[in-house]
Amino acid sequence: MTDRKPPGISFETWADRQIREAQEGGAFEGLAGKGKPLPSTGAPSDELWWVKDKMRREGLSFLPPSLVLRKEAEDALAAARAARTEVQARRVLEAVNERIREAIRRPPEGPPLNLAPFDVEQVIAEWRESRAAAEPSRVTDGADATAAGAGSPAGADRARRGLVGVARAMRRRTAPGRRRGPAA
Numbered sequence: 001m002t003d004r005k006p007p008g009i010s011f012e013t014w015a016d017r018q019i020r021e022a023q024e025g026g027a028f029e030g031l032a033g034k035g036k037p038l039p040s041t042g043a044p045s046d047e048l049w050w051v052k053d054k055m056r057r058e059g060l061s062f063l064p065p066s067l068v069l070r071k072e073a074e075d076a077l078a079a080a081r082a083a084r085t086e087v088q089a090r091r092v093l094e095a096v097n098e099r100i101r102e103a104i105r106r107p108p109e110g111p112p113l114n115l116a117p118f119d120v121e122q123v124i125a126e127w128r129e130s131r132a133a134a135e136p137s138r139v140t141d142g143a144d145a146t147a148a149g150a151g152s153p154a155g156a157d158r159a160r161r162g163l164v165g166v167a168r169a170m171r172r173r174t175a176p177g178r179r180r181g182p183a184a
């Protein structure tokens with residue numbers, strides 16, 4: 001359908017002819033999903049279902065950037081508390097703190113941020129306490145990082161891979177060039 005509509009022919013007639021010719025040429029044969037029901041037939045009627053589906057597939061957000069950053073901060077705090085090593089927890093917190101500081105310097109669109117950088121030492125102290133309660137023999141105070149596996153090459157590599165995954169997830173949510181905010 002790259003042809004332009006010729007003058008003197010109604011649009012409906014021209015479009016019908018294009019569709020008929022495509023059907024006769026076999027352009028609609030062998031399409032994925034042919035003869036299968038639409039995936040959202042049981043879902044409630046929503047005028048913008050296709051927009052929401054596209055945004056979900058592309059990893060875009062309905063939320064304004066300030067609310068996205070709040071959610072990322074919550075996720076980062078949970079990830080730091082669940083981190084296997086103190087080094088990994090610190091890196092997660094520092095990464096999100098840098099994003100928060102940048103947002104404070106240049107406020108994003110949307111509602112007020114109402115977010116301050118995390119106190120890394122306080123969160124790490126809580127992390128140590130939770131580890132001490134769970135496994136008293138495996139906790140280190142940070143001075144002996146080798147006991148937690150961070151000093152060994154394998155432990156450092158595991159921590160780096162975990163942080164790279166967190167950083168990639170954070171970048172995917174607000175990658176440059178991607179639309180942030182409500183869809184138009």
